[in-house]
Amino acid sequence: MIENILHKTMFIRILICLLGIIVLINDTEASWEDWWTYDGISGPSFWGLINPQWSLCSKGRRQSPINIEPDKLLFDPHLRPVQVDKHKVAGSLHNTGQFLVFKADKDAKTRVNITGGPLAYHYQFEEIYIHYGMENGHGSEHRVNNYAFPAEIQVYGFNAELYHNMSEAQHKSQGLVALSIMVQLGEKPNPELRIITSVFNKVQYRTQTAPVGHLSLRELLPETDGYMTYEGSTTHPGCWETAVWLILNKPIYISAQELYALRRLMQGTELTPKAPLGNNARPLQGLHHRTIRTNIDFRKPPDSKCPSMTPDTRYRANTWQDDGSLTHNVV
Numbered sequence: 001m002i003e004n005i006l007h008k009t010m011f012i013r014i015l016i017c018l019l020g021i022i023v024l025i026n027d028t029e030a031s032w033e034d035w036w037t038y039d040g041i042s043g044p045s046f047w048g049l050i051n052p053q054w055s056l057c058s059k060g061r062r063q064s065p066i067n068i069e070p071d072k073l074l075f076d077p078h079l080r081p082v083q084v085d086k087h088k089v090a091g092s093l094h095n096t097g098q099f100l101v102f103k104a105d106k107d108a109k110t111r112v113n114i115t116g117g118p119l120a121y122h123y124q125f126e127e128i129y130i131h132y133g134m135e136n137g138h139g140s141e142h143r144v145n146n147y148a149f150p151a152e153i154q155v156y157g158f159n160a161e162l163y164h165n166m167s168e169a170q171h172k173s174q175g176l177v178a179l180s181i182m183v184q185l186g187e188k189p190n191p192e193l194r195i196i197t198s199v200f201n202k203v204q205y206r207t208q209t210a211p212v213g214h215l216s217l218r219e220l221l222p223e224t225d226g227y228m229t230y231e232g233s234t235t236h237p238g239c240w241e242t243a244v245w246l247i248l249n250k251p252i253y254i255s256a257q258e259l260y261a262l263r264r265l266m267q268g269t270e271l272t273p274k275a276p277l278g279n280n281a282r283p284l285q286g287l288h289h290r291t292i293r294t295n296i297d298f299r300k301p302p303d304s305k306c307p308s309m310t311p312d313t314r315y316r317a318n319t320w321q322d323d324g325s326l327t328h329n330v331v
């Protein structure tokens with residue numbers, strides 16, 4: 001009798017073990033895109049080796065993210081303001097195990113266009129990626145004067161004049177625009193961001209998806225016309241060098257509670273949660289003589305219609321030790 005029970009428990013254990021292996025195999029076979037990480041042997045230094053199609057991750061010289069040095073910005077009087085359509089989009093928030101991504105509904109009738117700025121084409125808004133740290137001292141992928149923000153929101157659009165969709169555009173010339181919004185801890189959190197943060201508890205584990213209704217991309221952006229722009233890559237594999245980056249010069253604000261909810265998200269599934277999802281920033285990449293342009297002209301007197309064109313314009317970054325008020329600029 002006892003022997004019989006022992007056999008039964010052994011049998012069940014072996015069965016569970018086998019099931020585990022089958023789940024594991026299914027996991028790894030799912031797709032390349034599912035198992036790269038931000039640390040260890042599938043981390044950023046190895047992305048270029050994991051998949052031959054991602055070789056730019058190790059070989060590319062126009063990679064993102066970068067550190068923006070304010071005193072090396074080049075003022076360009078021909079840069080126009082960026083235009084973002086104001087209507088709302090519905091979509092869904094998805095925990096990929098690497099980050100949170102919002103994807104606009106494919107079958108939506110209205111498209112949100114991103115135009116102007118340095119862009120030569122119309123770009124159609126498609127995805128928002130959220131990168132953040134487990135502590136306040138780091139989290140953003142881009143840095144300004146070596147300062148990292150607690151989080152960075154990246155809005156991607158694809159060139160809708162030349163390509164059909166994001167997956168086609170991302171590895172083609174002039175395929176993508178990436179709008180970067182720095183996120184700072186503050187008293188007056190962005191109300192539009194709240195629409196996204198309110199569903200965090202539904203996407204705590206990998207593969208979980210939650211619908212997000214009626215998000216206005218325009219309202220998510222900080223109130224500013226100032227930006228910095230350079231030519232770079234996607235900050236995740238395959239690191240395609242097809243993105244025009246626009247880094248807005250003011251942050252938006254997130255509350256401590258929202259950050260707390262963000263930091264509770266996990267890389268794994270409910271059964272094996274693994275590690276927290278945070279600290280998902282790719283390390284800084286070399287600038288390799290690229291120019292970072294800006295439309296911010298600090299030398300221009302407030303009532304003047306003409307840009308200054310003063311060759312020795314200097315910029316400086318804010319220090320973030322103080323009160324977190326809404327008037328801060330990033331540079």
Ligand SMILES: *[C@@H]1O[C@H](CO)[C@@H](O)[C@H](O)[C@H]1NC(C)=O
Pocket residue numbers: 085111113122160161
């Ligand atoms: C967005 O851009 C496309 C061109 O790519 C244009 O046909 C469409 O009317 C624009 N949509 C809006 C709402 O402006």
Ligand SMILES: *[C@@H]1O[C@H](CO)[C@@H](O)[C@H](O)[C@H]1NC(C)=O
Pocket residue numbers: 164165167168
């Ligand atoms: C993207 O467009 C290409 C070219 O039209 C098409 O082959 C591909 O199936 C599309 N991909 C998705 C995910 O819609």
